[in-house]
Amino acid sequence: MPGTQKFVILDRDGVINHDSADYIKTPAEWVPLDGSLEAIAALNRAGFKIAVITNQSGVGRGLLSEAALDQIHSKMLEAIGKAGGNIAGIYYCPHRPDDGCHCRKPATGMLMKLEEELDFPLTGTPLIGDTAADMKLAQRVGARPILVRTGYGADASAELCASVEVYPDLASAAAVLLAEPPI
Numbered sequence: 001m002p003g004t005q006k007f008v009i010l011d012r013d014g015v016i017n018h019d020s021a022d023y024i025k026t027p028a029e030w031v032p033l034d035g036s037l038e039a040i041a042a043l044n045r046a047g048f049k050i051a052v053i054t055n056q057s058g059v060g061r062g063l064l065s066e067a068a069l070d071q072i073h074s075k076m077l078e079a080i081g082k083a084g085g086n087i088a089g090i091y092y093c094p095h096r097p098d099d100g101c102h103c104r105k106p107a108t109g110m111l112m113k114l115e116e117e118l119d120f121p122l123t124g125t126p127l128i129g130d131t132a133a134d135m136k137l138a139q140r141v142g143a144r145p146i147l148v149r150t151g152y153g154a155d156a157s158a159e160l161c162a163s164v165e166v167y168p169d170l171a172s173a174a175a176v177l178l179a180e181p182p183i
Contacts, residue, residue: 006047007125008177009114009143011105012054012090014130014151015170016040016076023058026068027075033150035171041085043174051118052090053110055133059094066094089118106136111143128173132156135164146173 013019016036024030040050058064064072073090080087091110093103103109114120127138130151138145146165147153153166167173 005049007120008043008048008050009111009120009125009127010040010050010052010170011127011129011131011134011151012052012076014153015128015148016052019130019151023061023063024072025058025064027071030072030075032076032079033169035169037080037083037085039171039174040080040087041083042178044085046178048177049088049118049120050085051088051114051120053105053114054090054092055105056092056094057096057104059092060096060099069094088120089114105131105133106140108137108141111137111141126173126177128170129153130156148173 010016013024015033017024017033018031020029043050056069059066059069069092077087091114093101093105093110095101095104097104101107101109111122115122123142125143126146127134127143128146128148129135129138130148130153135145135147135156144165146167147156148167148169150169165173167176
């Protein structure tokens with residue numbers, strides 16, 4: 001129904017799945033966080049359309065190929081599907097931090113592409129992440145910044161302003177979104 005669609009933007013590593021300082025380089029290394037797949041499915045059932053945005057500098061560093069990244073994303077989508085959920089789109093930045101691209105968070109390139117291709121409104125849309133870069137990106141585009149303490153979130157929360165919502169994990173953040181009255 002027009003006007004009733006709700007949206008959520010998720011970071012990947014540290015929000016949906018366990019993160020690694022050595023990067024997630026293979027499908028075997030992609031392991032979902034407890035409750036994350038069920039949270040995505042619950043959001044979908046409640047009418048939320050979900051997209052994923054993720055910095056993947058491991059590609060630019062030569063640690064994994066784009067084909068391997070596609071395999072990781074296929075595993076993620078399959079796992080989410082088995083839990084009863086789906087992802088409308090996945091957007092990633094393959095560049096290293098020093099490449100100066102327009103897509104690496106907190107730059108806005110991925111969100112501009114997502115907004116255009118999926119007709120996602122950015123203003124007010126929850127953007128759930130585990131880093132200061134995620135929160136800065138949300139603030140830059142007028143999205144609703146939500147920090148989770150999984151991944152790097154426990155470290156990032158100390159440096160963020162009081163206006164950022166903070167929850168233990170994706171499941172907790174989703175529970176809050178699901179309990180909010182419809183707009």
